[in-house]
Amino acid sequence: MAAFRLPPLPTIREIIKLFNLRAQKQLSQNFLLDLRLTDKIVRQAGSLKDTHVCEVGPGPGGITRSILDADVAQLLLVEKDSRFIPGLKMLSDAAPGKVHIVQGDILTYKVEGAFPKHLQKKWEDDPPNVHIIGNLPFSVSTPLIIRWLENVSRRDGPFVYGRTQMTLTFQKEVAERLTASTGSKQRSRLSIMAQYLCTVQNCFTIPGRAFVPKPEVDVSVVHFTPLVQPKIQQPFNLVEKVVRNVFQFRRKYCFRGVEILFPEAERLEKTEQMLMMADVEPTLRPNQLSILHFKNLCDAYRKMCDEDPRLFTYNYREELRQKKMRRGRQL
Incomplete structure (x- = not known):
């Protein structure tokens, strides 16, 4: 059978005019109109032929068109903003039986029930024919990826199907943090939380001028593939607590962040004990700590x-x- 191709449709710019769509600054919305760039984003996911894709925040549908042209079996669109639904329905009508539109918030939507159960694979197997793709609003990108990383650690949510791959956009600065190597200035809590659970690739950067309206920052495309075995085999909330505390004082020595894991009365003793058990040099800076260092600390x-x-x-x-409350009562 010949590969599916969308029939001739109004351009994204024409869709925006037709439905009087304007990006809302408070929702950090930015539209990508160049279909060559949306095609390039979708190619980072690999071959999508006959796969099932969840697109997050499709907006006026630029990336949506590129996903459909990749000949997917099913495309789930999760869009919070009701203004975009009519334009997305136009795309749905042009691809009969392929598109399912959900008006809702991806932070609360249950992706685990969206696709057929027969797509589920064992965690040790190759990734399933399920992908998540999205040009994420800046305001939601970091909390959403933390939510999904926690899902990866528990193998639930979108990852009940197996090691579901994700291809997502972030502010360039956030993408650099996600992929930062040991010792780099961008190394952060986000680097550790992403890299202990996934292979993370910063694919390419899109200049801000390619978007409408033009954001003040450039945008990068990041691809995630969950690891068969996490590099730190401890509960997500424990890892998150240790990493968050260590990076609390990112310009100081790492022992300063380790200290605040413990009550003041036993802080010095417990900090020395933990660093000794983990074989971590207390005068290393947080960005100098490798994933192995964090594994030992956890x-x-x-x-x-x-x-x-x-x-x-x-x-x-x-x-x-x-302490502050006690001081206030004393005054």
């Missing part, structure tokens, strides 16, 4: 929490808040 912290469960519930910020 393993050591887990052992200490198993021996003393109250440690995991300790919250440095809450301790500071209570």
Whole structure:
């Protein structure tokens, strides 16, 4: 059978005029009108022939057209903004039986029930014929990828099908953090959380001038493939706590961030114990720590929490808040 191709349709620019669509700044919306660029984004996902794709925030449908032209079996569109639905229905009518439109928030939508169960693969197998693609609004990109990384760690949500691949856009700066190597200035909490669970590739950068309206930053396309075995085999919330605390003082030595994992009364003793168990030099900066360093830190912290469960519930910020309240009452 010949590959599916969309019939002639109004251009994206014409769709925007036809439905009087304007990007809303408060939703950090930016439209990509150049179909050569949307084709290039979609190619980063690999061959999509006969696959099932969830597109996040399709907007006026530029990337949507490129996905459909890649001859997918099924395309799920999750769009929060009702203004875009009529234009997306036009695309749905042009590809009978291929498109399902959901008006909803991707942060709450249950992708795990969207596609047939027969697509599910064992985690150890090759990735399933399920992909997530999206030109994400800047305001939602970081919380959404953290949410999906937690899903990867639990193998639920979009990852009930197996090691579902993701091809997503981010602000260039965020993309650089996601893919930053040990020692680089961009190395951050996001680097560790993404790279311990996935192979993360910064594919290419799109200049801001390609978007309407033009954002103040450039945009990068990032591809994620979940790893068969995470590089840190501890619960997501434990890893996130250790990494977040270490990077709390990113310009200081790493022992400063490790310290705030522990109550003040035993801070020095516990910090020395954890760093010794993890074989981590206390005067390394957070960005100098490798994934292996963080694995050792998380393993050591887990052992200490198993021996003393109250440690995991300790919250440095809450301790500071209570101190301030006590001082206020004394005044």
